[in-house]
Amino acid sequence: MSTPEASPRISVQSVPSGHGQATPAPQLLPVPEPGPWRRFVTDFFASKLAIIGLTILVVMVGAALLAPWIAPQNPFDIGGLDISDAKLPPGSESMTGDMKYWLGTDGQARDIFSAILYGLRTSLMVGCISVFFAFVIGASAGLAAAYFGGVVDALLMRIADIQLSFPAILVALILLSILGTGVDKVIIALVVVQWAYFARAARGAALVERGKEYVEAARCMSLGWGRILWRHMLPNCMPPLIVIATIDLAHAIALEATLSFLGVGVPVTEPSLGMLIANGFEYLLSGRYWISFFPGIALAVAIIGINLVGDHLRDVLNPRNAQ
Numbered sequence: 001m002s003t004p005e006a007s008p009r010i011s012v013q014s015v016p017s018g019h020g021q022a023t024p025a026p027q028l029l030p031v032p033e034p035g036p037w038r039r040f041v042t043d044f045f046a047s048k049l050a051i052i053g054l055t056i057l058v059v060m061v062g063a064a065l066l067a068p069w070i071a072p073q074n075p076f077d078i079g080g081l082d083i084s085d086a087k088l089p090p091g092s093e094s095m096t097g098d099m100k101y102w103l104g105t106d107g108q109a110r111d112i113f114s115a116i117l118y119g120l121r122t123s124l125m126v127g128c129i130s131v132f133f134a135f136v137i138g139a140s141a142g143l144a145a146a147y148f149g150g151v152v153d154a155l156l157m158r159i160a161d162i163q164l165s166f167p168a169i170l171v172a173l174i175l176l177s178i179l180g181t182g183v184d185k186v187i188i189a190l191v192v193v194q195w196a197y198f199a200r201a202a203r204g205a206a207l208v209e210r211g212k213e214y215v216e217a218a219r220c221m222s223l224g225w226g227r228i229l230w231r232h233m234l235p236n237c238m239p240p241l242i243v244i245a246t247i248d249l250a251h252a253i254a255l256e257a258t259l260s261f262l263g264v265g266v267p268v269t270e271p272s273l274g275m276l277i278a279n280g281f282e283y284l285l286s287g288r289y290w291i292s293f294f295p296g297i298a299l300a301v302a303i304i305g306i307n308l309v310g311d312h313l314r315d316v317l318n319p320r321n322a323q
Contacts, residue, residue: 043316053308060302064124067117072099075110075118076269085109087283090290104290106279112290115276116298122272123302126183127252130190131245137191138198139241143229145199146206157203160196168193168255176264183266186259190252201244205237239317246310250303257299273299 044050063070074080084095086109093100103112141160145153163171175189209215210233218228257274259265261281266272271279273295280291 040316044312047312047315049308050312053305053312056301056305057309060120060305061124063117064120067114067121071111071114071117073111073114075115076271081109083109087288087291089288103294104288106276106291107283108279112276112294115271116273116295119271119273119276119295120298120302122183122266122270123253123256123274123299126186126190126256126266126272127249130187130194130252130256131249133187133191134194134248135198135241135245138195138200139202139234139237140229141195142199142202142204143206143233143237146203146210147225147229147233153203156199160199163192163196164200168251169258172255172259173262173264176259181264181267183270186256186265189259190255193255194248194252197244197248198241201240202237205240206233209233209236243310243314243317246306246313250306250310253299253306254303273302 068074082095085101085105086107088094088101088105090102090104090112091100092104099111101111101113103116105111106115141156145156171193172189175192176185179185179188206229214232215228218232223232253273256265256272257277260272260274261278263278265274268275276295277292277299280288280293280295283289283291
């Protein structure tokens with residue numbers, strides 16, 4: 001007759017107390033795994049460069065939003081400018097003695113520091129709006145190409161290939177020569193230049209998601225293709241799109257500054273950092289470097305901050321780096 005196996009028991013070790021009695025040792029509870037959002041925040045802030053880039057970006061955005069309140073002068077209010085204060089070096093005081101120009105003034109007697117704050121508003125606004133619409137158009141095209149395949153995929157991707165085969169600055173110059181100058185025209189040109197990057201990334205990610213079980217289950221439930229694309233597939237395709245959006249934001253700001261420097265970007269009434277650099281270009285050889293130098297430094301710092309954030313986002317959101 002076989003004896004039944006003994007059921008496993010958990011032994012509790014005894015720890016002698018001070019009075020000679022044994023007390024059970026405390027058992028350690030399992031530590032719950034951190035959620036995806038907490039893990040993302042922890043991984044992101046583990047990099048000092050990412051923290052520096054995020055700090056730069058937050059300061060730049062805050063300064064742009066609060067420009068009307070923190071700028072010493074409205075540089076585009078012609079009635080408040082005194083032409084006798086034109087081209088003053090950094091640290092100079094106004095002729096009336098009621099204001100100090102820490103970064104100097106330009107040829108129109110505008111305070112360079114105030115002009116940089118207002119120029120940041122235009123540059124960031126144009127960059128963010130153009131990236132948003134490029135994201136919407138490109139992600140829609142990429143998801144549709146991956147989901148439907150066939151003729152739709154071939155047509156959309158060949159259009160994207162043709163778009164990517166031309167230099168971005170060339171396409172933007174051609175469009176602005178046709179459309180004319182203006183903030184809305186610059187945004188349209190930047191959207192046309194950038195949408196193909198999002199389309200390519202969205203298609204690649206959606207091709208991986210299309211064959212997964214949740215997409216097949218959604219099809220079996222007779223859900224519409226729009227709901228499948230936007231509510232089910234898009235959230236799982238977001239990591240590469242977020243990285244591209246961050247990098248394209250820096251690219252859009254740099255491209256807009258280039259177009260404004262060439263005189264085909266935003267109008268004089270709404271100048272950006274690129275136009276501020278162009279305004280001081282003629283004074284560089286005369287020793288008045290500050291008119292172009294400080295807006296150029298602001299533009300470079302903004303682009304570096306965005307690129308630092310985007311570069312680390314790429315590392316954090318890369319599934320190959322997941323443990």
